[in-house]
Amino acid sequence: MSLKMQRTYPALCLLGVLSLLQCPPVLCDCRMPPIIAHGSRKDVSLLFSFTTVVQYECDEGYVLVGEAKITCKNSRWSSPAPQCKARCRKPEIENGNLSVDKDQYVEPENVAVQCDSGYVVVGSQSITCSAKGTWYPEVPKCEWEVPRGCQQVLTGSKLMQCLSRPEDVKMALEFYKLSLEIQQMEQET
Known part of the structure; x- marks a missing residue:
């Protein structure tokens, strides 16, 4: 270990090893949280900190459900690992x-x-x-949905009962008129 580190952190040097880099088991004895499906995790703990912080992110097309960051304090995680759930449009x-x-x-x-x-x-x-x-x-x-009795509409008054929107009635009457004209032309030939 360098002399500069020993002078900067004299109380933390033990047998030439900087014990600050290792969190005491009493404070941070959490197991690493699980890897999650359709996502990733990374350790975002601050250097020289006695807490472990893990941040989760989801793959594209998935949404994180739960806490994105969880922290190990007093040998426990602040919350369970989140999940990445599929998104539907x-x-x-x-x-x-x-x-x-x-x-x-x-x-x-x-x-x-x-x-x-x-x-x-x-x-x-x-x-x-x-x-x-x-x-x-x-x-x-x-x-x-074709209402009962409306499958074969032959008169305009019945047509009014079968269609609810006025523009549909108008269009249907035009088709009915056209079909009568075609029928009359076929009879003439």
Whole structure:
């Protein structure tokens, strides 16, 4: 050991070894926290400190759940090691929405798909963010539900009962008018 170190830290020199570099077991006798899936850890302890500090980070596409930094004090970790959970993007559902509206979800979050009035869920109504960062089962669709008795609409008054939006009624009447004109032209030839 250099003379300069012995003069700077005289009380800490024991048999020529600087004991400051080793934390006393009474203060810092923690086992190294576990390695976590989809993440990494690094020791961020201050030099010449009697505490051990470990910081965790997650890989891209994962979210840290728990404390990012944990400290060993009095032979115990301040909290358990965190976890890295998969992220799922908000699914786009045409003519519907989700029971919980967020930009991203974390496994194993579960949401319900709710369709707009006049539409019905085709597929599973309940979906879960999986460990792969995808929705399971597959994201359902909201499809227009044809009310009973509306499969073959022949008159305008019945058409008004089957369609809820005025613009849909107008478009359907135009198609109906066009179909009548085509039918009349076919009879003339």
